[in-house]
Amino acid sequence: MAVGILPVQSDPTLLADIRRYGKFDPTGCYQCGSCTISCDLVEGSVSFPRRSIRYALLGLRQPLVESLEPWVCHDCGDCSLVCPRQSEPRISMLTLRRFLSAQYDWTGIASRLLQSKAWYLGSLFFVALIVLLLILAYHLWYVGMPVTDFATTPFGLDHMFPIITYYTLTVILLPLLLLFSRVFRIWRLTMSGERQARPPLSIYVLEAWIYFYHSVTHSLMRKCPERGRWLGHWGLALGTVMMLTIKVFGLRWFQTDNLYPLYHPQRWLGYLATGLILYGLVDIFVGRLRAQKEIYKETSFQDLVFPILLVLTVLSGLAAHMFRYAGFALTCHFTYALHIIIATPMLLVEMSFGKWAHMVYRPLALYFLAVRERAARQAPAAEVVPHAV
Ligand code: SF4
Ligand code: SF4
Known part of the structure; x- marks a missing residue:
């Protein structure tokens, strides 16, 4: 099935929601990309920590909730060491995983x-x-x-x-x-x-x-x-x-x-x-x-x-x-x-x-990412628009 470019609405409450789950302060980030380059786990279509953090900063709730990348991060901390703005992307990813865990739980108990x-x-x-x-x-x-x-x-x-x-x-x-x-x-x-x-x-x-x-x-x-x-x-x-x-x-x-x-x-x-x-x-x-x-x-x-x-x-x-x-x-x-x-x-x-x-x-998450990647390889180019922002 072909997917087109869909408009995405920014949610001004997203950042405050995420911060309820822990420290999330990448506002000084100027998108230099050093964190992504330093991360040994970035490969294929996976690009982090920047992309997930960017979703959060832009208030893109749905793309963030759809995002599986925070689970690929294994918390090693290399990205935080190289960040010239001390934005601590490792800790941001940690908080994003807690935020996502709460979204996954249908009982609402995890959120509390x-x-x-x-x-x-x-x-x-x-x-x-x-x-x-x-x-x-x-x-x-x-x-x-x-x-x-x-x-x-x-x-x-x-x-x-x-x-x-x-x-x-x-x-x-x-x-x-x-x-x-x-x-x-x-x-x-x-x-x-x-x-x-x-x-x-x-x-x-x-x-x-x-x-x-x-x-x-x-x-x-x-x-x-x-x-x-x-x-x-x-x-x-x-x-x-x-x-x-x-x-x-x-x-x-x-x-x-x-x-x-x-x-x-x-x-x-x-x-x-x-x-x-x-x-x-x-x-x-x-x-x-x-x-x-x-x-x-x-x-x-x-x-x-x-x-x-x-x-x-x-x-x-x-x-x-x-x-x-x-x-x-x-x-x-x-x-x-x-x-x-x-x-x-x-x-x-x-x-x-x-x-x-x-x-x-x-x-x-790793399984679903592999499914996405295989589907993308097999699909005609026009169909591969995972997150049109
Ligand atoms: S903490 Fe996560 S995002 Fe940062 S370098 Fe390590 S694996 Fe990559
Ligand atoms: S290294 Fe720091 S400033 Fe550069 S993109 Fe990553 S979080 Fe932003």
């Missing part, structure tokens, strides 16, 4: 959480409190345990079955469902606008491997000058996916008094996943401590809360595991309760609406 620290922290504490009350209610009324026995009765974990299985599946699968429910909305916002040449289904099928390739390899990050960063990021993502998979499919482990022996593969998969996550987290925290590097400047509030929650989840889970194998039933019981109280808000709030979402959005 990404704009307000009070809402974000309040939601985490609220969910943690609900979980604490659920744990108390379960022991008092479901198990029928007097409060006075809480601190004295050594309990295993197996009494929780099958309730804990349903609980774990809910708190892991619900965020995943929410994240993937946004895929259609992202497609509609970015690939089906009237300024787009709509690619045929066959191109989506042919390029589908791109989504899986980038989900697994995070290969674009290898182009960033900070080479070690890819390994930490990849380890963190792989370890997290492995651990969630073990939780979903391997919970039978809790249902028996006969603990798995040391050689059992599930134990070693769990240890490997824990090691990968901890390696990725150490990499993040060491990076934050070396804040003189451009890449670690202006760490957003959520950038810190997310790894803190994750490290507390991993350490409390590890502690519960060790206490269980050491035979400290009561300590294990309390530690496991703490583990659930920390992990649940992380999954329901952070994974559903926060930084984790980029694990789905980034490969999806």
Whole structure:
């Protein structure tokens, strides 16, 4: 289908909207292009950070929302180092990704959480409190345990079955469902606008491997000058996916008094996943401590809360595991309760609406960009007018 040049109306409220999601101050930019030249990820039809920033400055809301380029940026900071106007394009791209994440979420919750620290922290504490009350209610009324026995009765974990299985599946699968429910909305916002040449289904099928390739390899990050960063990021993502998979499919482990022996593969998969996550987290925290590097400047509030929650989840889970194998039933019981109280808000709030979402959005954007590029290669020249400004 041919697309013509369509008029675009400037929206004077766009800049203020974007700034609700973080720092965005490229007004001194005089379009020298140094940032685009310095970026190792600029190739093909992708041109950033300038184009997305320009959309924002011109108030072009629709082209900005259709734009997938902010997701190609991997936050390395080279562009900010070369900018002669100290416009900090890296931070602008970071803010644009938060703004776009809010547009993708049909519930409107992400918008509230990404704009307000009070809402974000309040939601985490609220969910943690609900979980604490659920744990108390379960022991008092479901198990029928007097409060006075809480601190004295050594309990295993197996009494929780099958309730804990349903609980774990809910708190892991619900965020995943929410994240993937946004895929259609992202497609509609970015690939089906009237300024787009709509690619045929066959191109989506042919390029589908791109989504899986980038989900697994995070290969674009290898182009960033900070080479070690890819390994930490990849380890963190792989370890997290492995651990969630073990939780979903391997919970039978809790249902028996006969603990798995040391050689059992599930134990070693769990240890490997824990090691990968901890390696990725150490990499993040060491990076934050070396804040003189451009890449670690202006760490957003959520950038810190997310790894803190994750490290507390991993350490409390590890502690519960060790206490269980050491035979400290009561300590294990309390530690496991703490583990659930920390992990649940992380999954329901952070994974559903926060930084984790980029694990789905980034490969999806790279996939859609590949679809656009193949469609552009196959289309007659007159049809390729992605954003007529
Ligand atoms: S932060 Fe790095 S990847 Fe992102 S636009 Fe700048 S140079 Fe490119
Ligand atoms: S390097 Fe700075 S001044 Fe030059 S185009 Fe990029 S953001 Fe603008």
